[in-house]
Amino acid sequence: MTQKPERLQITDEELNAFTTAVKTRFGLDFTSYEQKSLKRGLIRLISKKNLNSMLGLWGQMLKDKTLIISYIDELLVNLTEFFRNYDLWQKVKVDVLKEIGYQNELTIWHAGCSTGEEIYTMAMVLKERFMLHKSKVLATDLSAKALAQAIEGRYNNIIWDKCAKSYALYNPEGNVDRFFSREEHNFNVVNQLKKHIRFQRHNLVQDEMDEQFKIIFCRNVMLYFDSVLKMKVLKVFYNALADDGFFIIGYYDMLPYESKEMFTLHCSKTRIYRKNLNYKNNLSKE
Ligand SMILES: C[S@@+](CC[C@H](N)C(=O)[O-])C[C@H]1O[C@@H](n2cnc3c(N)ncnc32)[C@H](O)[C@@H]1O
Numbered sequence: 001m002t003q004k005p006e007r008l009q010i011t012d013e014e015l016n017a018f019t020t021a022v023k024t025r026f027g028l029d030f031t032s033y034e035q036k037s038l039k040r041g042l043i044r045l046i047s048k049k050n051l052n053s054m055l056g057l058w059g060q061m062l063k064d065k066t067l068i069i070s071y072i073d074e075l076l077v078n079l080t081e082f083f084r085n086y087d088l089w090q091k092v093k094v095d096v097l098k099e100i101g102y103q104n105e106l107t108i109w110h111a112g113c114s115t116g117e118e119i120y121t122m123a124m125v126l127k128e129r130f131m132l133h134k135s136k137v138l139a140t141d142l143s144a145k146a147l148a149q150a151i152e153g154r155y156n157n158i159i160w161d162k163c164a165k166s167y168a169l170y171n172p173e174g175n176v177d178r179f180f181s182r183e184e185h186n187f188n189v190v191n192q193l194k195k196h197i198r199f200q201r202h203n204l205v206q207d208e209m210d211e212q213f214k215i216i217f218c219r220n221v222m223l224y225f226d227s228v229l230k231m232k233v234l235k236v237f238y239n240a241l242a243d244d245g246f247f248i249i250g251y252y253d254m255l256p257y258e259s260k261e262m263f264t265l266h267c268s269k270t271r272i273y274r275k276n277l278n279y280k281n282n283l284s285k286e
Contacts, residue, residue: 032229041075073145080114083166088270106135112221113139116150123193140202153189220250227256247273
């Protein structure tokens with residue numbers, strides 16, 4: 001008989017053994033993820049697969065090595081929405097784009113883009129500012145499943161009202177309908193928005209990034225990282241951010257104290273930062 005999720009418990013030892021084994025066998029590093037949220041994800045996964053314990057889950061993963069991808073997808077929290085925190089998008093429109101939008105090319109990285117709502121939100125903002133044609137957008141995520149939906153750009157009508165309402169808060173005069181084609185059960189992002197976006201499976205914890213960006217979004221991703229892991233990832237962002245670039249994190253993301261020299265706060269409410277060039281200069285002196 002399978003256990004009810006609320007009865008299942010995962011000990012610290014079990015979690016450590018699991019993350020270490022996943023790292024050694026599959027090369028995916030979850031060892032510094034926030035323990036509570038990983039445990040919650042594993043409990044969800046174990047009960048969804050009608051298993052009883054971590055041991056059962058591990059047994060299945062060893063029997064069929066292809067399962068790791070779908071299991072990892074289940075562990076990652078993919079929650080996102082169109083125009084999430086509408087005031088951020090107003091700030092991006094009137095402030096960030098005003099400052100760098102005159103440039104010939106706008107390079108943007110959405111790190112941890114999930115199912116795509118954040119990318120397409122930005123694409124709508126850019127389109128309305130007549131800047132999408134000169135934008136090169138990279139959208140990355142570790143979850144293959146989330147990325148597949150982002151690429152498809154198809155969303156269930158259940159979330160349409162929320163999307164339209166959030167857009168109206170962002171821009172009461174605008175017309176959100178022009179960005180989607182509607183079907184009986186779904187709404188689809190128009191190709192005009194999609195064609196400027198490149199999608200790539202990318203693990204922030206392990207993979208390199210050798211491009212430079214004017215804007216980097218990493219919203220509600222680092223919530224699940226401990227401070228050592230955050231520092232590792234923040235260095236990747238620092239190096240990938242253009243000198244005059246903007247770094248945008250989620251409303252509940254906490255930057256570790258050790259990173260305070262890396263970025264300077266541009267807007268505390270909307271969590272927009274800029275690159276602190278003194279940090280780079282100090283680094284090069286070391
Ligand atoms: C809560 S969603 C945030 C989506 C979007 N940025 C937003 O704020 O609406 C977090 C995303 O981070 C991704 N993620 C978690 N760990 C990651 C990693 N190591 N590398 C890349 N993406 C990761 C998850 O797959 C998930 O899609």
